[in-house]
Amino acid sequence: MRRFIQITLGFLILTVLNGSTLLAQDTAPDETPPSDVENVRVTPENKSVKLEWDPATDNMGVTGYKIHHGTETVQQDNRSYNGTPISIGTVTEYIFENLENGKAHYFAVTALDSAENESVKYSVEVSATPKTDLKGSSVEDDGEPPAIKEVVPVDDKMIKIFFSEPIILPLESAESAFQIKKKTDNSSIAVTLVELDPNDAEGNTVILATSAQAPDETYIVTVGIEVQDHYENAVTPGEGDSKEFVAKGAESETDDAEDAEPAEDKTAPTVKNIKSKDGTKFEIEFDEPVVLAEDKKSHFTIYRRQSAEDKKAKKEKDGVEVKNVTLSKDSKTVFFQTEAQDDIEYVVVIEKINDVAGNEYVFKSDPDEGQKEEGIVVVGTESSLLDLVPPEDVTSLIAKLKAGSTNIVALKWTASKDGAGDLNDQLLYIDDSDAKSLGKTGTATDVSNLTPGKRYSFKITTKDKTGNESEGTLVVFRLPETGPEVFALGITALFAGWYRRREKRS
Structure with missing residues (x-):
């Protein structure tokens, strides 16, 4: 008899455990996001x-x-x-x-x-940038790469390049797709501006602004593979990617002052104005065109201005990342982005920026300024853009039946990262019910008065101070019925009690 009871008890316990395992498998949420999308x-x-x-x-x-x-x-x-x-x-x-x-x-x-x-x-x-469609009109894909047909100098700082077909320029850093070298010594001159000729409706002609060309010198223009036609056929190295041109000759000397040879530029560029804009941008205006290096960001360092006490204590500077540096069409204004700014003073350090003649910018501190800085002091601006981004969702949301109950579910989760620091509330949705506030700091709650045997969905969202609400984190849970599992637990308890009583009586 004792052996029979032991076998029965073992069978019933296995039944309960198996039912619990199936329940857990049935309610385990999928919290794994898809992979990031590649190669767009x-x-x-x-x-x-x-x-x-x-x-x-x-x-x-x-x-x-x-x-x-x-x-x-x-x-x-x-x-x-x-x-x-x-x-x-x-x-x-x-x-x-x-x-x-x-x-x-x-x-x-x-x-x-x-x-x-x-x-x-x-x-x-x-x-x-969408543009007038050339496909299906007079221009068809011939499968051939675009090639330079002719290079014509306009003056000592501008040339026109005529291609064999309409071309598309790179959206960023188009200047780096063109190289101009002197034929005699292979020295380079800078390309400061690249644009399609607005007077050429077909789009075959490119205008290049350059640093000063030596009169009557022969130069070689080379175009990179970044330049393509409208069917993504790129310029092919060694096949129509380069062409020679002879720079304009020196003007004949006259007694008229306006025709005289201009004096050599020996004056370094200066900053006319610098300002913060839209809470994430800076604009720096120079008094003449400037030339930026290939790594445009290398010219600029920004940090939050330190107090005299911080300087004395030699505290580390609180730097600000510089992003997306661009140059205006006239090459006089530099634009770049930063992280969100505060309404405080920043120091902008400018290094190794030259004008077209090669004169380097040098920062000169204001003698009337009490606290000396190594760059220009400018006040940041808080963004005027409307906040449309909700806080990050909570993670690792888990639902379990509360110990000793049949209709209470215990929820636990990991708090939102709250990267923007504006989390104001967490909201709980049960199936299609209205939201219930959980406060902004809690990471656990109990949900009571539920129906045994019913399947529930629990979703927690986050909400910021401006009312932006996240999509939410979801978990599904089915409460056990008062059926096989509960019956098995009852029978197990009955047999166990009866068996203990038999032991005490013997």
């Missing part, structure tokens, strides 16, 4: 752009993609694009239509799964 490509067309990308992966399968887009670049964490995101199916290409020609648009893609998980990071941002 963009093709500009007439009033539209075409996006393509490689398929993402997910442990439960990718169910769709979300395209984030806008007319402003997004280079900082926890920022969003100013266009409304578009969710599509599992296709890996999409055509944006009804866009404005001549205006740049920026795109990034994320992947989605069935549990509403989204890729942790945006894809690498791509941008394109």
